[in-house]
Amino acid sequence: MQAIQSTFDDLGTSLADVTFVVVDLETTGGAPAECGITEIGAVKVRGGEHLGEFQTLVDPGEPIPAFISVLTGITDGMVRDAPRIETALPAFLEFAAGSVLVAHNAGFDIGFLKAAAARTGTAWPGFAVLDTLQLARQLVVRDEAPNHRLGSLAQVFGATTTPDHRALHDARATVDVLHGLIERVGNLGVRTLEELASYSSRVTPTQRRKRFLADPLPHAPGVYLFKDGNGRVLYVGTSRDIRTRVRSYFTASEQRSRMAEMVRLAQAVHPVVCQTPLEAQVRELRLIDEHKPRFNRRSKDGRKTMWVKLTSERFPRLSIVKQVRDDDAHYIGPFRSRLTAQSAIDAVHEVVPLRQCTGRLSGRSSACALADMGRCGAPCTGAQSEGDYAIVVADCAAIFSGNARPGSDLLRARLEELASAERFEDAARVRDRFLQLVRGAARAQRLAPLTRSPEIVAARRADHGGWELVSIRHGRLAGTTVSPRGADPMVYVRTLQATAEVVAPPTPDRPSALVEETELLLRWLEAPGVRIVELDGTWTCPVGGAGAVRHELEPAVAAARDVVGFDHDVPAAGRRPGPRPAGPRRTEPAVVATAKVSP
Structure with missing residues (x-):
């Protein structure tokens, strides 16, 4: 290279x-x-x-x-x-x-x-x-x-x-x-x-004296681990040039106060050279999850993901869970916090009259206030039959599993209703909650085919002219290599497949990879210039799925925030001042990849 x-x-x-x-x-x-x-x-x-x-x-x-x-x-x-x-x-x-x-x-x-x-x-x-x-x-x-x-x-x-x-x-x-x-x-x-050139008196003598820790490190892409005197990992980072990046921790270019404390405790830096930047990013995620370094913020909440579940009971309802199980229920997510998961649930309740009570249905004689408002059919009192309630559940399941168009139509009707009553703040809140809902549903619909596929081999042109080759098995990076400029890449593809990690199909109790890793791989696969070389499985994305609705809704939300100059995120306490740029408008067609394409 x-x-x-x-x-x-x-x-x-x-x-x-x-x-x-x-x-x-x-x-x-x-x-x-x-x-x-x-x-x-x-x-x-x-x-x-x-x-x-x-x-x-x-x-x-x-x-x-x-x-x-x-x-x-x-x-x-x-x-x-x-x-x-x-x-x-x-x-x-x-x-x-x-x-x-x-x-x-x-x-x-x-x-x-x-x-x-x-x-x-x-x-x-x-x-x-x-x-x-x-x-x-x-x-x-x-x-x-x-x-x-x-x-x-x-x-x-x-x-x-x-x-x-x-x-x-x-x-x-x-x-x-x-x-x-x-x-x-x-x-x-x-x-x-x-x-x-970067000298500053803000850099302590302790930081400067430890610059020798970077001297033996390679000029190569990969991961670096700062360790204390007892071998405990303090911090994990990644870079295209390990040595250059580590040296920056001992100069004024490093401005984070917590990093000065980390350098004070560090006694060694361990490099992990990687074939490609993608491998380095994945290894960083895994090492942070394994060692829980005190100076990596992600180590504190890397596994704290939430899912929204449409239960499989007689009269299903929505709940927030920490794990996807092998049952007949529908799930969307993952969500990074309980607040965003709750926003998605609130969005469903705005457009679909699911029951919101959490107790056992016991045939009560009186309905709750939601039924009086027309927001629930009151199955708890027997006013709504199981068959009628199943129609309501089907509308919710469609948003979760594939066809978000009916839910989007219901949202538009609800927004028009609120706007005609000049309840613009409420309309903005409903719109933003629905965006959280379709984001979660889109993640679930995009990640599920990847985790079900026994293997996807993909390629992207490397900076030096060869090919970066990646093997993904059940949503986990199983192996990666680089073919040199001018060499037959298929030879390297076969070697990669023969030597890649054996990954068992995921189960609810034993996922194949961290959700964050699978999302990272998905973003890489969807990046411009990436080619699918071989696919063992079926990789699909529904035409009318949540992803399509999300790409239609996000520019509208961004444009509305530009107009008012304020971000109506939910909850209100989390609002951030200032406009957001509108993203490009895209549609998301169905994709079913079955052919073998040689890079």
């Missing part, structure tokens, strides 16, 4: 090997869009060695203000025969090519250079930039210098050149400041450009 180097840390470039070009400008004013450059000065250094200098006056094409001439000593007469920026800028860019630009208050100097490049049509190379002002604010305290101006820092670090508002002189002074700052951070364990 071809390595992809996206950062200086990937290159393994130490500070001693980095070429710095320290630059300073003199200008006619402070606004890059309105003012011009009058002088460019730069010094090139690497590993403390002086490699060269660049200096030129620049004709700004406008008079130099008098107070600028007093400050810098540069007059109109001095720049009259100097090159224009159209000539000076390309010469400077050639001098600085392949280096890291350094400036004191870099936003000013780099801003002027970029503005000049834009005005002259010169391509900006996209230099990495280091600001000695920002770094000095982290390292130089007020007891050493009254401020962080270049002149004050030059005195602190004993610069051999006194800054005097001439570009080359100031650049030389900045070189000495840069070397002094690098020496200070070196004493704190900073050795690479990435660490220097």
